[in-house]
Amino acid sequence: MTDDEMTDQEMKCEKAIELLPDYLQGSLDDVRMKQMEAHVAQCAQCGDEAALWHKLGSMPEVQPSPMLRSRFESMLETYQEGRWEKANLTSERNKFQDLSHLLNWVRRPSMSAAWAAVLVVAAFLGGKYMDRGGSQSPDEVKKIHQELTDMRQLVVLSMLQQQSASERLQAVSYSRNWNAPQTAPDPKVLSALMHTLQYDQSVDVRLAALDALTRYGSRTDVRKGLIDALEGQQSPLVQVALIDALVDMHDPGAVQQLKKLQENPKLDPSVRKRADWGVTQLS
């Protein structure tokens, strides 16, 4: 190819590049459309880009789970029943999400045994309630409530031992629903979450545990646990999330651990960057 021909080609390409996006969306007039077709047929780069555009168009659509529709329908139902305006919007929305998580969770085949246990205990507690003809004192109601809470925690703790990462994930997310942030968390659940954060083999589950734990960031023991957890983490993802959480909690006690992290020569560069940022934020 001579130099002249090359220049000619480049000129054409320059113009074509300008028109290419419109050509791809089919919004050019007939004359230009034809010119572009001719160019695309003989220019490797523009031809590749047009081919890629068509390939993208042939990517199949992905179907969502049926849960999407049922969540939408529950939301619409709430709206139509007029509960919408009165209710706290955010908590309503969370309720839908919680409900769908719960449904997903109890549908799992491996959950059936745990679920059966819950039903047995619930039936037992229900029986106790009925025996007394509904005339129990506030103390007794409190006691029954406590027993129910214990039972739920038992389920969460046993679910955290499951083989499947997605079930452990559900357990973590369920522990959040039962433990409102304003109430004191159950020490057993806290320590199980802490153990999960440090030793669970799935990054997703560790991240979820961290997310659940950050709700108790005002507690010194939780903050100390998070600082300790930073030391043993291998996943850059969890390391970054931990640094973020500690910075959010404004705990200067984390600085020492962050500096220790910085000394590790094998540290992932993005974690190093985040650790540097964390040190400046906290000191």
Add this chain to the structure above:
Amino acid sequence: MSDEELMAQVRSGVGELLGVLFERYHLALFNFYYKLTCERALSEDLVQEVFFRILKYRHSYKPETPFRAWMYQIARNARVDHLRKRRPETSWEPEMSPAITPDDPAQQKQETALLHQALMELTEDKREVLVLSRFQDLKYEDIAQMMGCEVNTVKVRVHRALQDLREIFRGLESGKLVRKAGQRRTGSWTGPGTLQ
């Protein structure tokens, strides 16, 4: 009934008509998010969030203005809010990358997986402009309005996104592109209107 008529009814309190809009758009929205994030559960959460916001902010819809552009604006905002929570400047690989099965006998399936991976390798802003213009059937004018920029800027971005995608796709096809953690071109989200 047109989208705009339906939304006007929803706005004036006929909530059940949102169901018709859901039927028309939930799949497109789900695929919009799925192509951007490669995460199913997150994509479903975000679709739910969009319809929640449509109801919550129904009064902010101006009757007779294009519904789709308004809906995608909400969809983008929902994603921006989500990304903010996730601290966007960090790269989230390799856990996020879609799995590729090189031994897959189905050529088409493999190509789709490669394309999806190549999309995920694009920077956030390029991926978004490509997904909006290619998969969501939005005109460059609509996208420009949504992003608060000139139509030509959108066109340039589409072209650059395709250029990058071509390079990445070729690399993936020939297996030459060896990726290491921390080297991925995830780019950072700079928010609507400031993308270049």
